[in-house]
Amino acid sequence: MKKPRNYKAMLSEIGPLLGLIFVFALFAALTPSAFTSFYNVKTILTQSVIIGIAAFGTTFIIVSEGIDLSVGSQIALTTVIVAAVLNLPGGDPGIFWPLLALAAGVLACTGVGAFNGFVITKFRIVPFIVTLGSMQIVRGIAKWIGKEQTVPTPDNWLTNLMLIDPSPSWLLFGPGVWLALALLVVSAALLKYTVLGRYTFAIGSNEQTARLCGVKVDRMKIVIYGLGGLLTGVAGVMQYSYLTVGDPTTAVGLELDIIAAVVIGGGSLSGGEGSVVGSIVGALIMAVLRNGSNMLGLPNYVQEIIIGAIIVGAVLIDQQKHRLRTAG
Amino acid sequence: MKKPRNYKAMLSEIGPLLGLIFVFALFAALTPSAFTSFYNVKTILTQSVIIGIAAFGTTFIIVSEGIDLSVGSQIALTTVIVAAVLNLPGGDPGIFWPLLALAAGVLACTGVGAFNGFVITKFRIVPFIVTLGSMQIVRGIAKWIGKEQTVPTPDNWLTNLMLIDPSPSWLLFGPGVWLALALLVVSAALLKYTVLGRYTFAIGSNEQTARLCGVKVDRMKIVIYGLGGLLTGVAGVMQYSYLTVGDPTTAVGLELDIIAAVVIGGGSLSGGEGSVVGSIVGALIMAVLRNGSNMLGLPNYVQEIIIGAIIVGAVLIDQQKHRLRTAG
Amino acid sequence: MSSSVLSLEGIRKSFGPVHALQGVDLHVRAGEVHALVGENGAGKSTLMKILSGVYRPDAGKMTLYGAPYAPANPLDGRAAGVSMIYQELVLAPHLTVEENVTLGDEHARYGWIRPRTREVERILGDLGQQGVAPDARVSDLSIGKQQLVEIARALLFDARIVVMDEPTSSLAADDTQALFEAIGRMREQGLAVIYISHFLEEVQEVCDRYTVLRDGKMISTGRVMGTPVSRIIEDMVGRSVDELFPSGDHALGDPLLDVSGLQGRRGVPANVCFTLRRGEIMGIAGLVGAGRSETVRTLFGLDSARSGALSIRGREALRVAWMTPRAALDHGLDLLSENRKEEGLALNLSLVFNLTLSDLRRYSRAGFLQLGKERRDGARWVDALRIRAGSVEQRADELSGGNQQKVCLARLLQQDNDILFLDEPTRGIDIGSKAEIYKLVHRLAQQGKAIVMISSYLPELLGVCDTLGVMHKGRLSAVRPVPEWTEHRIMQFATSGYDA
Amino acid sequence: SSSDESGADGAAALEIAVVPKGTTHEFWKAIHAGAEKAAAEFDVDVIWQGPQKEDDRQLQIQVLQNLISRGVDAIVVAPLDARSMARPVEAAVARGIPVVVIDSGLESDAQSSFIASNNYEGGRIGGQYLAEQLGGAGKVVLLRYQEGSASTTNRERGFLDALGEYAPDAELLVDNMYAGATMALALQVSQNILNRFPEIDAIFTPNESATQGMLRALETAGRAGDVTLVGFDVNPILLDAMWDGTLHGLVVQDPVGMGYEGVKAAVSILRGGAVPERMDTRTILVTPDNIEDAEIQELLYPDFDRWLDN
Ligand SMILES: Nc1ncnc2c1ncn2[C@@H]1O[C@H](COP(=O)(O)OP(=O)(O)OP(=O)(O)O)[C@@H](O)[C@H]1O
């Protein structure tokens, strides 16, 4: 009695995975040696870390039938805050200050997320508008803190997180990749096996129902957007680590890439559907495409056209699958 | 029986207008002479033309409960196509070639819009995804046509459309402003007084009901997105006129400004609400803010924060009004 | 036994200018099934939502098991042991049956959910639903089964008071019986059940006592046993309804619509044929999910057909597969949907927009609308059907349910087509309005229109229709004059597909 | 930095608007400093205003239009596009506002003066140095900056010409990849290029963000120092890299001088003086060998804080 359901659920996660394998195989066939080298795989993984981690948070938000357009701005804010804290007088690049900077950045984003959730629930404004507004506000604040400049920082251990070759080489991958993996496991478990996750699905599937069944919808939404902010903050720290400077103009429009990753991975903007594993696969598909296109020396515009087509194509295939299921 | 309704309908159009007057008065008080000079008013009007015209089209789309994220890319595509046609061998900058270029640009966008509508209706994919995809695809195509470069063009009459001081000075405003005004009247009439407009509202309010009542929903949506594309194409020609070159990287993210204009003007992303007049007022509010902030010498980040707050604030006020109405 | 476990006293509630409840008292005892009846808009659902914590009353007080009770939200209501089955389906379609049944009542340790599959299976078994798998997605179930999932949720919950707001409005007969048995068990366990229904037979079958609401006031209360139904009806509508069903003849004329070999995409409808004559009111009976709605929707071009032909006024046959709603309207067909909120009204548009939406050609010249003419005609229909509205510009969602239904009907009248498909035209409509609608249908038939009326309420089919067909798993029985049918015969075909 | 104290002492100070291409690069900060230095020296007010988004031609036009509306006395602009900005510059001149163009060229004869580094020459200097470091042969990558940017295109051209001249045997692996407007984009593209060609000997990058992105990519790949990297423009991080030996050459301009000369030219036009139609500011090659020279030190570590109060 239980099998068919699990089978179906697996299918919807396997779909994007097959897509990833296909894209990878395609580029592997076209540029054999360079593309499939272990080093390049490490590069691709590292390049997916930022979008991936942010996509974990966005998955929760999208499953709950929300959207967050302020993610890119939040990432920029984090890089600037991290840099600003590292530059505080009395700060030294030991263990402690970078940790403090990290905490400040992540906390700020968690706050932004929770605030988004608060405005959405308190004033009953659609998330698209609220986060469209906070996208601009947060970007403005980032520029303000950064004095409209990139903020250089002293060398510190945070900047080693996104190295492709980790310093103790037995780590195989950089710390960022491992961190993303850990967050993947935690987020996936949260979404699938906890009350939080169940309520996220229930709210996305039918908010009224959730409310009548005693789910504290408003509070849950604040938690969901806050969680989204938290993960975005971690992604922002990774972005800082990637850039080694605070950059208030970074990650413009990145939210659309992130939403695309979630959607390619099976998330539905009408809520109630989506998986963390799917989202990371979506992020990987896009990273492979970018990397592979550069390897092939394809011009940017070809990449853009391909990625655009894949976004629509992925949803199309997902839909056919659903239809098949309903019919069968 | 007639009064109360008209009064209410007017209120919802007057709301944004009051906002505009408030913002204008505020800046007028802060920077008396320069801001309220006739020349500056002309400047503001000219600067609202592009977002305004595109917002007319987006109003139809949003009223029908759709969204179009590819508008910015479409505008870039138009500038490039116009430039490419003007550079065709045998072309000369008389009357005819610029007209041909204009037609080609507008037609291309109409095609993109209709194609978006086709994919949305034929494959039943949500507009957000379809246009997120076509945003990238169209941008890619624009870069492809422009060979990843800005495309310079010979001088021609198209580039005079967006002058602040028109050439026969009795025109008072540049031709672009007059064109926007004409399109405003036409679009407002279309939306309010024609069957097309009524069907747009019906689809946005309840698509299934519209279908039941014999509205050819699929065909109508293609028309609506096509119309949106057409107006976007005109906005793109204005953008070309503004830049005097074809620029495949222009107007990135402009769709968000345009959507914000429609929403500030009373449009609702859940469909069935919105007005063309409101949308132009929304566009004007944003232009006044930008211009006024420049006049005051406010840094960019302050502008961004203010505009973000206004987007949320406008919707908030709109909502309070609704509540009042339901309660009263 | 006789003391109240639940007392509501002087409950008042207004929504802006609408005074939904104006000082209602209600006393419910342990171990009784208490019927709450009344016209549409009488305030039944509102009262129960106050009880469950969805709304807060403007005035009045509630006592539960002797203690004051004032829930701030549904969670408080549940915590106090009030379990509610809402009138509109309250389900999360993406979740499984088990996830829906346990929603809000998950057993968890440190936030990690522990499955309750056993319990859910037991509850479903109690409702006679061994066939429903706990891990099936709710959106894959039929409406009837979905209704049962919601009932199961109320039963799983360890409640002291169970409120059921029209639980049987889309249940099949045997599922209704299973529900009644479950209610019986609750009564034995000493729970209090509040039961809302427009079907007074059901009230007589399961309820011990009743309370009648009218216009937000309590009119009467008493024991069901020994109270004549006519008395209850009189209390509900404020006058005696001597004849619910209209009488008077109308002649049947030439064939207007001829349907043959209608086959749907999913196999429903299955080879449906019938002929409809001028002045005929043809009823279609059947269990939920038999394919009645699908049949008329397919004919109207809303659902796709595999094959089938229809001929109108004896003209050459058209292929149903090519039908679209627009073409259907142009050919003189019209449809009243069974679900007015989802398919019938553009809720945030004005009443007059809704009235004329299917017929804008009449109100436009060269694509431009003639707003004045539209408004004048709209006002006429509002008067003719006694629709209670502030003005024709009022938004449809500001009207009460019954008035919304009238707006939908007015759209059909305004369109003035000859062949009308009325799908559950009185679903959720009170008995007084029902009588009005029956009269209206009758008058239309007298004008020479042909009507197909679908209903799950047999007495109304038998009382209103000239001819009747029954559906079973997509097949339509022979269409016979009503006198040739008996209730027994109808149920036999509906449940077995076998026509004696 | 900017001020609006209109006429406290009767005669209002001249308002000179300086419009950069963007505001977030160190380079523009230096221009700003130079402009303020001149402002203090000649007793005028500088209004510093750039487009909201980097590389947004439309927004730069809007800023220019708004400044014209505001009625500033003169404009100093670094045009994002040689043609798009011609119209608004002409409009300004038509309304009696003289315009000085800095940094990048403008296809118009309305401006009073054009003050810029000789970008082509700067590219050549970098190319020659890179060729010398290679010893005449090797595998070279040119990571271009951004589609349609005139100044960097000239640098790229100068670089390619010098490379062909001084290292005819060098193999150019890529010259059709663009770094894009921000460092994050540059970094990603750089990483992918490095993976594609494991055997690169030398790289040239034509501006600050591209150089910084490539440097970071070399660091993340553990190849920093092994590959000869010659960049353009300067910021503290790039200088540190040079001290560390991971960056081998930088062609630096004199943005402080450019900002200073721009405002100075505007002031002398307003006060009736003559200005040269074209003026070159310096481009200088900084290498680990000459970085400690006093002259270079002054160029590299200008005292911004004296002029900027943020
Ligand atoms: N949220 C609301 N806003 C405004 N008016 C409301 C609201 N809910 C109910 N009403 C009004 O309150 C009155 C009582 O409605 P209620 O739903 O309680 O009736 P009911 O007795 O359950 O009717 P039915 O038999 O149709 O279910 C009606 O006039 C209705 O229009």
Ligand SMILES: Nc1ncnc2c1ncn2[C@@H]1O[C@H](COP(=O)(O)OP(=O)(O)OP(=O)(O)O)[C@@H](O)[C@H]1O
């Ligand atoms: N969207 C759908 N997906 C899957 N099955 C459907 C869908 N709609 C209808 N069905 C199935 O088609 C059959 C006919 O449904 P239909 O709604 O026509 O029944 P009905 O007799 O009108 O019942 P009701 O009283 O619920 O309207 C049922 O078996 C139903 O489960």
Ligand SMILES: [Mg+2]
């Ligand atoms: Mg009710």
Ligand SMILES: [Mg+2]
């Ligand atoms: Mg039905």
